[in-house]
Amino acid sequence: MAVTSPKSTKPADHEGDLLRRVRPVDWTNPVAKPLYDLVIVGGGPAGLAAAEWAIRLGLRVALVERHRLGGDSLHTGTVPSKSIVRTAGVHAIMPRAEEFGAPASPDLPVDFQTVMARMRRIRSRIAEYHSADRLRAQGVEVFFGGAHFTASDALLVGDTRLRFKKALIATGSRPQRPTIPGLEEAGYLTSETIFDLAALPKRLAIIGGGPLGCEAAQTFSRLGTHVTIVQDEPKFLPHEERDASQLLSFSLARDGVDTRLNTLVLGVRVENGVKILDTANDDARYRIDADEILLSIGRTPNVGDLGLEAADIAFDPKKGIIVDDFLRTTNRRVYAAGDVCLSLKFTNAAEATARMAVQNAFAAKRRRLSLMTIPWCTYCDPEIAHVGMHVWDASERSVPVKSFTVMMQDVARAITDGQDDGFVKIHVKLGTDRILGATIVASRASEMINEISVAMSTGIGMRKLAKVLHTYPAQSDAIRLAALAYTLDQPVSWLQKAYARWFA
Numbered sequence: 089m090a091v092t093s094p095k096s097t098k099p100a101d102h103e104g105d106l107l108r109r110v111r112p113v114d115w116t117n118p119v120a121k122p123l124y125d126l127v128i129v130g131g132g133p134a135g136l137a138a139a140e141w142a143i144r145l146g147l148r149v150a151l152v153e154r155h156r157l158g159g160d161s162l163h164t165g166t167v168p169s170k171s172i173v174r175t176a177g178v179h180a181i182m183p184r185a186e187e188f189g190a191p192a193s194p195d196l197p198v199d200f201q202t203v204m205a206r207m208r209r210i211r212s213r214i215a216e217y218h219s220a221d222r223l224r225a226q227g228v229e230v231f232f233g234g235a236h237f238t239a240s241d242a243l244l245v246g247d248t249r250l251r252f253k254k255a256l257i258a259t260g261s262r263p264q265r266p267t268i269p270g271l272e273e274a275g276y277l278t279s280e281t282i283f284d285l286a287a288l289p290k291r292l293a294i295i296g297g298g299p300l301g302c303e304a305a306q307t308f309s310r311l312g313t314h315v316t317i318v319q320d321e322p323k324f325l326p327h328e329e330r331d332a333s334q335l336l337s338f339s340l341a342r343d344g345v346d347t348r349l350n351t352l353v354l355g356v357r358v359e360n361g362v363k364i365l366d367t368a369n370d371d372a373r374y375r376i377d378a379d380e381i382l383l384s385i386g387r388t389p390n391v392g393d394l395g396l397e398a399a400d401i402a403f404d405p406k407k408g409i410i411v412d413d414f415l416r417t418t419n420r421r422v423y424a425a426g427d428v429c430l431s432l433k434f435t436n437a438a439e440a441t442a443r444m445a446v447q448n449a450f451a452a453k454r455r456r457l458s459l460m461t462i463p464w465c466t467y468c469d470p471e472i473a474h475v476g477m478h479v480w481d482a483s484e485r486s487v488p489v490k491s492f493t494v495m496m497q498d499v500a501r502a503i504t505d506g507q508d509d510g511f512v513k514i515h516v517k518l519g520t521d522r523i524l525g526a527t528i529v530a531s532r533a534s535e536m537i538n539e540i541s542v543a544m545s546t547g548i549g550m551r552k553l554a555k556v557l558h559t560y561p562a563q564s565d566a567i568r569l570a571a572l573a574y575t576l577d578q579p580v581s582w583l584q585k586a587y588a589r590w591f592a
Contacts, residue, residue: 102208109212109219110157117231120248124150126446127243127252129235129394132159133435134258134426136218138442139228145450149228150252152235152245158218159260160279161435167214168283171207173303173467176310180343180469187506198311200288207283237399240419254421254449257401257409258442259394261387261427268295270356274363276381289313289380293365295353296384297324299466302336304382306468309345316346316376318353318367325466329479329527332472335509339469348374356381389428407431413456415445423449437462463541465534470496470510473537476525476544477515488518492550492577494569496530501561507531512566514540514550516574521549528566536564550574 107113126142128135131153142149156163182193216222220230233245242251263278277285279300292308294301297319305317317324317340323333324340324347340347351374354366365376389408396403402410402418409417409424416423423445426438440460448454463475482489493513502508510529517524526540543553554571558564 102205102212106208106212106215107156109215109221110162111153111155111232112220115220115230115232117233117245117248118229120150120231120250121148121229122251124148124229124250124252125254126150126449127250127255128152128258129243129255130154130159130258130260130390130426130428131157131218131230132258132260132426132438133161134260134438134442135159135256136223137439138256138258138425138446139223140226141443141446142450143227145446147450150231150250151223151228152231152233152243152250154232154234154259157220157223157230158215160262161438162211162215162218164280164283166435167211168207169279169300169303169307170467171210172203172283172311173307175203175206176307177469180310184506198288200285200311203311204283204285234393236393237395237401240399241421243395243399252421254423256442256445256449257394257417257422257424257428258426258438259390259428260438261389261408261433263383264386264388266295266383266385268353268356271353271381271383274356274358274381276356276383278383282382285380289378291378292316292380292382293318293363293376293378294382294384295365296386297321297326297349298384298386299325301382301384302340302466302468304384305345306340306343309340309343314346315344316348316378318348318351318365318376320350320352322350324349325472328466328472328474329513331511332527332529335470335529336466336468336472339509343469348376387427387433391428411457413458414448414454415441415457416448432462432464434462434464436464461541461545463537465537467534470507470529470531471533473528473533474526475537475541476523478525478527479515482515482524487524489515489524490518490577491515492570492573494566494573496563496566499561499563499566499569501563501565502530504561505531505563507563512536512570514567514570514574516550521551521574523548523550523553530563530566532563536567539564539567 125147126149128138128151139149139151185193223230231245235243235245237243291314294305294317302324305315309315324336325333351367351369354368357364363378363381367374391403400419409429411417411424411429425441425445427433444455465471465473491513493511496502496510497508512528514526515524523544528536550571554575558568
């Protein structure tokens, strides 16, 4: 189905608009200055945030991008995936229309061409904020091409030499490659290619139960694909709370996803055009037939072809560039930020560490990576968000904790919305009201977790949080209820003093 713009009957050229912004075909690299204050390698979220921050500081900045500005987040990650997640959510609610008093919706097939066109339109619109012209107007000199360090204070982009006082490496990461026999020969999709699909696959096998794998499983199942997800561990999202992962398993099953936990993929083969996964669960052997296979087993930092050795920059091919707590590499002139050096490979972390690296490189007051509070979210339904410590983190550090939990089925707004799966769980250091971490499972967990992140970052404890008025009804009221549970858990003598102080 052709997509038209409101002012034209011609099909909208969203891909053309995207490229004109993030990699103009007629772009000419500028003439290099003799010396830059900061040269940034990589034009993804980290590189763009660093460039804008450095320009505000009045620095002479050059940014080098090998491919397209915007990075994976814009092109193959956050933006396209959440666009399609939203579409899938709309389709998921339609069969429940009568429950809300609306006419029953006929069971029509998804117009996948329109789904993808919407995604491309959104991606093109957001790309305007990452455009080469916008950066140039701000004063950033943009160079397209591969970067290669030649010395501790210089690198090459093609035949152009860029010298710098400081440099920032923000080259991101890419999908981890497989070691499964036969998978390369059979062919597979990754986050880099799944959004290029021209048609909705009838059967999709997903290898990996991390955030991307789970989001894709639920999304494609809701759009009409028969999805089988294979995870080699006993739960999905192995880095999340067990009860959160269990709720996700129930949700995926409710949406028709065939889940296979504790299952290994032994090999992949093709018979009569069908891709077959041979799997094992203990002694049992299973065959999974698929039209497409999505591989989602993690990400690898982009450290190759950068000439890091020439600049005396230490790195690990699997973990990325080695940095200290101030994000400085083993070369005192060079810093790193984002996926290329972090274990938490999230867009918000990439942007925040980029700004931190610029500040540490040029400002008197330096900031530590270890003190940063980083929330994250998996955008399934319900969403699963977390910030700070888990219980096992506290146990490993010998920090005593107590958790306060409110079920979403006890929250008025969650009940009125018909979205009462989930909970808010806040971990508090025993004997204090200091918040150490939290997990939220709810339809709006990605928004709710930010309140906990603000509280942790500013030192707001459970006592003050209990006194914060929330709009009513709101799903975030679950956070106030958890804080109130903390106050009710305190000794009566403390409560008497507290009430006397509050209402004096």
